[in-house]
Amino acid sequence: xxxxxxxxxxxxxxxxxxxxxxxxxxxxxxxxxxxxxxxxxxxxxxxxxxxxxxxxxxxxxxxxxxxxxxxxxxxxxxxxxxxxxxxxxxxxxxxxxxxxxxxxxxxxxxxxxxxxxxxxxxxxxxxxxxxxxxxxxxxxxxxxxxxxxxxxxxxxxxxxxxxxxxxxxxxxxxxxxxxxxxxxxxxxxxxxxxxxxxxxxxxxxxxxxxxxxxxxxxxxxxxxxxxxxxxxxxxxxxxxxxxxxxxxxxx
Amino acid sequence: xxxxxxxxxxxxxxxxxxxxxxxxxxxxxxxxxxxxxxxxxxxxxxxxxxxxxxxxxxxxxxxxxxxxxxxxxxxxxxxxxxxxxxxxxxxxxxxxxxxxxxxxxxxxxxxxxxxxxxxxxxxxxxxxxxxxxxxxxxxxxxxxxxxxxxxxxxxxxxxxxxxxxxxxxxxxxxxxxxxxxxxxxxxxxxxxxxxxxxxxxxxxxxxxxxxxxxxxxxxxxxxxxxxxxxxxxxxxxxxxxxxxxxxxxx
Ligand SMILES: NC(=O)c1ccc[n+]([C@@H]2O[C@H](COP(=O)([O-])OP(=O)(O)OC[C@H]3O[C@@H](n4cnc5c(N)ncnc54)[C@H](O)[C@@H]3O)[C@@H](O)[C@H]2O)c1
Ligand SMILES: NC(=O)c1ccc[n+]([C@@H]2O[C@H](COP(=O)([O-])OP(=O)(O)OC[C@H]3O[C@@H](n4cnc5c(N)ncnc54)[C@H](O)[C@@H]3O)[C@@H](O)[C@H]2O)c1
Numbered sequence: 001x002x003x004x005x006x007x008x009x010x011x012x013x014x015x016x017x018x019x020x021x022x023x024x025x026x027x028x029x030x031x032x033x034x035x036x037x038x039x040x041x042x043x044x045x046x047x048x049x050x051x052x053x054x055x056x057x058x059x060x061x062x063x064x065x066x067x068x069x070x071x072x073x074x075x076x077x078x079x080x081x082x083x084x085x086x087x088x089x090x091x092x093x094x095x096x097x098x099x100x101x102x103x104x105x106x107x108x109x110x111x112x113x114x115x116x117x118x119x120x121x122x123x124x125x126x127x128x129x130x131x132x133x134x135x136x137x138x139x140x141x142x143x144x145x146x147x148x149x150x151x152x153x154x155x156x157x158x159x160x161x162x163x164x165x166x167x168x169x170x171x172x173x174x175x176x177x178x179x180x181x182x183x184x185x186x187x188x189x190x191x192x193x194x195x196x197x198x199x200x201x202x203x204x205x206x207x208x209x210x211x212x213x214x215x216x217x218x219x220x221x222x223x224x225x226x227x228x229x230x231x232x233x234x235x236x237x238x239x240x241x242x243x244x245x246x247x248x249x250x251x
Numbered sequence: 252x253x254x255x256x257x258x259x260x261x262x263x264x265x266x267x268x269x270x271x272x273x274x275x276x277x278x279x280x281x282x283x284x285x286x287x288x289x290x291x292x293x294x295x296x297x298x299x300x301x302x303x304x305x306x307x308x309x310x311x312x313x314x315x316x317x318x319x320x321x322x323x324x325x326x327x328x329x330x331x332x333x334x335x336x337x338x339x340x341x342x343x344x345x346x347x348x349x350x351x352x353x354x355x356x357x358x359x360x361x362x363x364x365x366x367x368x369x370x371x372x373x374x375x376x377x378x379x380x381x382x383x384x385x386x387x388x389x390x391x392x393x394x395x396x397x398x399x400x401x402x403x404x405x406x407x408x409x410x411x412x413x414x415x416x417x418x419x420x421x422x423x424x425x426x427x428x429x430x431x432x433x434x435x436x437x438x439x440x441x442x443x444x445x446x447x448x449x450x451x452x453x454x455x456x457x458x459x460x461x462x463x464x465x466x467x468x469x470x471x472x473x474x475x476x477x478x479x480x481x482x483x484x485x486x487x488x489x490x491x492x493x494x495x496x497x498x499x500x501x
């Protein structure tokens with residue numbers, strides 16, 4: 001027996017679901033009885049993920065860029081049409097971006113990273129929360145990072161965007177507090193995904209020396225935490241940043 | 252309801268005769284664990300034990316967590332009976348005197364710190380040998396939002412709970428590679444006797460600080476605690492898990 005989360009009949013949107021953490025979340029959700037709208041920018045990877053995930057339960061893929069408001073609005077409408085509503089949103093879409101000293105950091109890269117992570121998270125939450133508030137129930141989980149708490153050298157935009165996601169998460173949590181919609185964030189350190197392995201090239205050795213568990217996390221470990229947060233019984237926890245750093249984080 | 256898998260796990264919950272601890276003991280039993288419940292209040296514990304034994308393998312023992320020798324002897328007895336110990340939930344607590352700092356006596360201060368901080372340390376230290384032998388363990392400390400924010404007129408409680416958060420982080424890091432994780436929960440006001448017995452003014456004050464506009468329920472803390480005790484909580488240690496109705500600011 002393993003732990004089984006009760007997401008029976010829940011309708012979820014998971015962004016960045018073609019790979020990595022988003023993919024693991026979609027998988028755990030399906031195993032927990034949810035119906036999942038999987039979003040990603042990478043059409044080819046998403047089609048492959050959809051084929052594989054549909055063996056576990058009902059999925060509905062959508063190719064889009066989360067940084068484009070009109071695409072997000074359309075995709076949420078589409079998901080609501082398809083499933084008859086939306087109960088859960090998990091925002092995993094993201095890129096690492098350039099690793100480069102701040103004095104040389106390109107302006108267009110700054111805008112690109114802020115748009116994908118911070119604006120993208122806002123756009124998805126804005127569109128999905130309308131439906132959640134209307135029905136008086138919802139679970140939103142965003143992806144921050146230890147970069148957003150500590151700040152990572154040579155990653156000014158990523159660090160700022162991830163810190164921004166914490167502020168956005170807390171603000172929405174308080175705004176929605178009496179209306180049945182919780183909003184929480186996860187703050188992982190390096191997780192063994194494509195992005196994590198890319199980050200490990202630059203920061204791996206130093207990061208590992210600071211992780212008391214002396215290992216990187218697995219996407220399935222993040223997915224389990226997110227599944228608990230998205231279950232109905234996670235009802236008094238909102239506006240919080242759940243740490244998944246093998247003991248690294250300070251607060 | 253989530254089905255948390257604690258099959259085969261041996262657990263100890265302190266202060267489990269009522270309130271949050273009782274709800275946690277219930278949830279752990281329903282999740283398949285064998286649970287030992289301690290409390291200093293023998294009469295209440297006997298009553299709770301009658302309810303709990305219907306849910307699964309449950310034992311009770313009258314133990315005051317402020318007595319380190321009694322704690323050690325009782326853990327030895329538990330390990331004797333159950334062979335091992337995997338899970339410790341440090342929940343026993345009192346609120347201490349609610350009054351301005353100038354009106355807090357020596358005893359008001361030491362009594363609260365003794366139960367909340369010292370008790371948590373005595374139990375955690377004594378629980379480590381069997382957990383280290385098993386190569387797997389989960390310690391969950393019930394801290395409080397007071398330990399993050401500081402609650403006016405509750406200096407000892409706030410300080411002791413901040414101490415519990417520091418202890419959680421220190422032990423979490425120390426034990427990073429051991430298979431034992433140490434995490435804590437920081438609840439805002441939860442509807443138990445601890446709250447019901449406070450003055451109407453304090454009641455109102457507590458509620459006004461919670462954005463959800465309601466007190467938490469014991470089951471909500473039990474759900475989080477059970478998850479933290481499970482194998483699914485595998486990449487967080489030294490973590491502070493909030494259950495505060497959106498109140499916490501960090
Ligand atoms: N892996 C880590 O070490 C780590 C650590 C902390 C935080 N995070 C965060 O977790 C989230 C998921 O990361 P991951 O490790 O799974 O990465 P990943 O690269 O494995 O997967 C990210 C997915 O998001 C998609 N994506 C990227 N930009 C998009 C956009 N604009 N619109 C739609 N889809 C887009 C990608 O195509 C990809 O499928 C990210 O927000 C990341 O910042 C990751
Ligand atoms: N209720 C809340 O609002 C709230 C909020 C945050 C944190 N907490 C914490 O949660 C924990 C449980 O609180 P509760 O609200 O269920 O309180 P409660 O008073 O309902 O239950 C506490 C139990 O601990 C027992 N206990 C007290 N001192 C003991 C000792 N020295 N040794 C053994 N047992 C002892 C009591 O007999 C009682 O059964 C406490 O640590 C408390 O500080 C409670």
